[in-house]
Structure formats: structure tokens, C-alpha cells
Amino acid sequence: MRIIAHLSDLHFGRVDEALLEPLRLRVRELAPHLVVVSGDLTQRARPSQFLAARRYLDSLPQPQVVVPGNHDVPLYNVFQRFFQPFHKYRRFINEDLEPGFCDEEIAVVGINTSRSFTWKEGSINAGQVAKVRAKLFGGPANVAKIIVTHHPFDVPEGRDENQLVARAEMAMKVFAECGADILLSGHLHTTHTTHSAERYRIPGHSALIVQAGSATSTRTRGESNSFNVLHVTPGDIRIDRYTWEPGKNEFSHAGSEEFSRASEGWHRK
Ligand SMILES: [Fe+2]
Ligand SMILES: [Fe+2]
DSSP states (O other): OEEEEEEOOOOBTSBOGGGHHHHHHHHHHHOOSEEEEESOOBSSOOHHHHHHHHHHHHTSOSOEEEEOOGGGSOSSOHHHHHHOTTHHHHHHTOSOSSOEEEOSSEEEEEOOOOOSSSSSSOBOOHHHHHHHHHHHTTOOTTSEEEEEOSSOSOOOTTSOGGGSOBTHHHHHHHHHHHTOOEEEEOSSSSOEEEEGGGTSOOTTOOOEEEEOOOSSBSOOTTSOOEEEEEEEOSSEEEEEEEEEETTTTEEEEEEEEEEEEETTEEEEO
């Protein structure tokens, strides 16, 4: 069994400072095998914000898989936005924009879906999909295959579908060939779990699409700050949601969803 803490949308520069220590304590207490951060580490991609994010990441358990979000690309500095979009991210967070992690139970591939030209919207290209394929295709069946992006492959009903990753259909076909089990993302500042088969009708395949809310941003779209913890075994996945409880000054367990593996994908228990 592997425990993965999935945090997203930290937004240093616009964080609720009161949450930082309680979040750190809760994540450490959960003793995850891996911490995933699915982008938007900063609010405006400023050096001071990246430095604060770097220090915070350093205070969380290792190893980590971190990918950039659109807020980690400069928006108003046009030169940097178009010519050095990830210069500061690389300097402070990770030279590798698409890190991964692999052991005997999980294989995790990070993909950078953030772009300079379409600043808010995300995209995935054929080269990135080929990279996922090279890493995940043909791996052992009992290893859970997990893909991490900032932008989502599904949105809750009623939300703007422009927020979906561009070229998602093309990517999902390859993810299905690879037997992808879980897609982790953020961006919406909304917690949401669904089956990929509800949007992408690919025979014999259904991955779990798991959105984390914002862990520490003051922009929470009416939802409490939250993060997810996944417990992954070859046959079962449990997703625990932890939400900020100001009265208790802690992130508390707020609910769980459980899924089991069937021949055509993951079923809610
Ligand atoms: Fe965000
Ligand atoms: Fe975002």
C-alpha cells in the first residue's frame, strides 16, 4: 500500500498564513510515501513567492512530485512570459518541469500543462503524451499508474469546459493504452472525483480523475481549503479528504471515497 498526499494550488503570495503550520503538521503526521503538488505554487510567479514556496516544500515530507501551474508563469512581464516562462520556477522549485516517481507499487509521471500564450488554459502535446507512454506502457499490472497535471481532464457539471486540458481526448486514448489508473490535478480550487469513462468513452478503460481543492489559497471558490490523501493498493484506492476547520485550527478528515478495480477500470464501492 502506498499513501500519497495530493496538495494543489498553494498560491504563495496569496496564502492564508494561519493554515501553513497546521497543514505541515497534518501532512507530516500522515507519513505519506509521496507528496504530489499539482501546480500554482505561487500567485504571480515572483521570486519572493517562489522562495516561500520552496521553503514550504522543503518542510514537507519527501519524495515529492511537483508540476507548474499557470500562476507559476509570469502574466504581466511579457518578456519573461514568452521568452523565459519557467525561468524562476526552474530556479526555485525544480529544473525538471515534469518529474516522476517510481517504486514497486506506484509509477507517477508529472506533465507540465501550463503555457505562455494561453496563460490560463492548459494544454498537452503529442511529445508529452509520448513521454507518458514511454514511461508507463507495458509496466507491471500491479503497479498503479498515476499522471499528474495542473489542468484537469474533467470538470464538475456546470463548470467552464474551457478549463479542460486542450487535446485531452488525444491524450486519454494513450493513457488508456497505458492502463492509467489515476489522474491527479488542481486548478479549479474544487475537490472532485470522477471516472474518466463519464467523459471519454474508451472501451475497457476507466481511470479515476481526482481534483484537489486549494490547500492554502485565500481564493477557495466557496469551498474550504483542502487536500486529498490517496491510499493505493493493486485492487483498491481510498481517497481521504482533509479540510480546514478554523474552529479546531487543523485540517480534519472530512470524508472518504473508496474504489475497487474491475476489468474495465475503477468502480465506486
Ligand atoms: Fe490555482
Ligand atoms: Fe491554475
